[in-house]
Amino acid sequence: DQQVKQNSPSLSVQEGRISILNCDYTNSMFDYFLWYKKYPAEGPTFLISISSIKDKNEDGRFTVFLNKSAKHLSLHIVPSQPGDSAVYFCAASPWAGSSNTGKLIFGQGTTLQVKP
Amino acid sequence: NAGVTQTPKFRVLKTGQSMTLLCAQDMNHEYMYWYRQDPGMGLRLIHYSVGEGTTAKGEVPDGYNVSRLKKQNFLLGLESAAPSQTSVYFCASRDHQEHNEQFFGPGTRLTVL
Numbered sequence: 641d642q643q644v645k646q647n648s649p650s651l652s653v654q655e656g657r658i659s660i661l662n663c664d665y666t667n668s669m670f671d672y673f674l675w676y677k678k679y680p681a682e683g684p685t686f687l688i689s690i691s692s693i694k695d696k697n698e699d700g701r702f703t704v705f706l707n708k709s710a711k712h713l714s715l716h717i718v719p720s721q722p723g724d725s726a727v728y729f730c731a732a733s734p735w736a737g738s739s740n741t742g743k744l745i746f747g748q749g750t751t752l753q754v755k756p
Numbered sequence: 757n758a759g760v761t762q763t764p765k766f767r768v769l770k771t772g773q774s775m776t777l778l779c780a781q782d783m784n785h786e787y788m789y790w791y792r793q794d795p796g797m798g799l800r801l802i803h804y805s806v807g808e809g810t811t812a813k814g815e816v817p818d819g820y821n822v823s824r825l826k827k828q829n830f831l832l833g834l835e836s837a838a839p840s841q842t843s844v845y846f847c848a849s850r851d852h853q854e855h856n857e858q859f860f861g862p863g864t865r866l867t868v869l
Contacts, residue, residue, distance in 0.1 A: 649796070672855045683760070683846055683860030684799070691855065729798060733855070741806055742787045742850050743814070744858060746798040 643667050644732050646747035654755050659717040661750050663730035666711065670732040674744065675704060675715050678727045687728075688715070720754045727751050757782050760861035762847050768867045769837045777832040777864050779847030785859075786852040788830040789814075790822060792843040793863075799846065805830055806852075837868045 645664045653659045663673075671692040676684035690697040690704045690713070697704050703716045717724055728751075731744040763778040779788065786807050791799040801814030805824040819841060821833045830849075834841060844865050848858040 644798075646798075674857055676860075681863070683848075683862045685860070686857040689855070689857065731799075740852075740854055741804065741812070742852075742856070742858065743789075743801060743804065744799075746791075746800070748796055748798040 641666075642748075643670075644730060644745045644747040646728075646730060646750045648750050649748070650751040650753070652753045652755065653720050655722055656719045659715075659720045659724065659752055659754065661715040661717075661728050661730075661752065663713045663715075663747050664711060665713075665732050667732070667734065667745075668711070669734045670745075672733040673704070673706060673713050674731045674733070675702075676729045676731060676746075678729065678749070684729060717752075720752075722754050722756050725752055725754050759783065760847055760849055760859050762845075762861040762864050764864060765862070766865050768869065769834075770869050771838060773837050774833070774835050775837065775866075776834075777845055777847075777866075779830045779832070779849075779861060780828055781830075781847075781849040781859070782828065783849060783851070783859065784827070785849035786827075787850050787858075788824065789848040789858060790820070790830065790832045791846045791848065792816065793846060794843050802832065802845075837866075839868045842866060842868045 674689040675687040678684040789804040790802040803822040808827040847861040850858045
């Protein structure tokens with residue numbers, strides 16, 4: 641059963657516009673969420689994260705929003721640039737207390753294409 | 757710093773052959789992970805290690821073994837490769853502090869015929 645879901649396999653936006661990537665989760669024990677970006681033939685790279693005690697985190701053009709009641713998070717990219725074209729994965733980390741293992745549960749990924 | 761490196765980058769195996777994938781990190785990280793990425797499936801955790809000499813099963817461990825004899829290295833072994841193990845394999849590492857991100861290697865593309 642997929643605990644972290646990205647229901648949109650792909651998204652296409654025009655350069656300069658906003659890109660919104662969505663992610664849903666089912667496990668209420670997740671307490672930390674991350675977004676990774678992946679270019680072809682490379683490993684994923686960390687983009688931005690948010691703790692469950694917050695509802696928003698911003699880093700330059702990237703903002704992540706968390707709606708705990710809906711078990712939903714989204715990544716906003718404003719303005720979108722052609723170099724943002726990549727696969728974006730959301731990931732969730734369960735609260736582990738003293739037995740922290742740092743394990744992440746990943747969504748399936750959304751391929752973003754930003755057209756010039 | 758090289759970060760996380762993986763060897764080899766590509767490999768083709770025949771069914772039943774064995775091989776070992778090597779992951780190395782130079783960031784003195786405690787935790788290391790092996791994932792596989794398949795189309796439409798995201799990244800799935802195979803095995804992980806929370807320190808030298810320790811290993812644990814992840815989400816999809818069957819058909820794989822791991823070893824962490826040195827802190828900087830995490831080896832993933834396939835004893836008898838099957839076509840279902842055709843995938844891209846990623847290694848990652850992170851330090852022990854809570855909520856720090858994982859750093860990924862460039863991946864190994866494995867094809868089993």
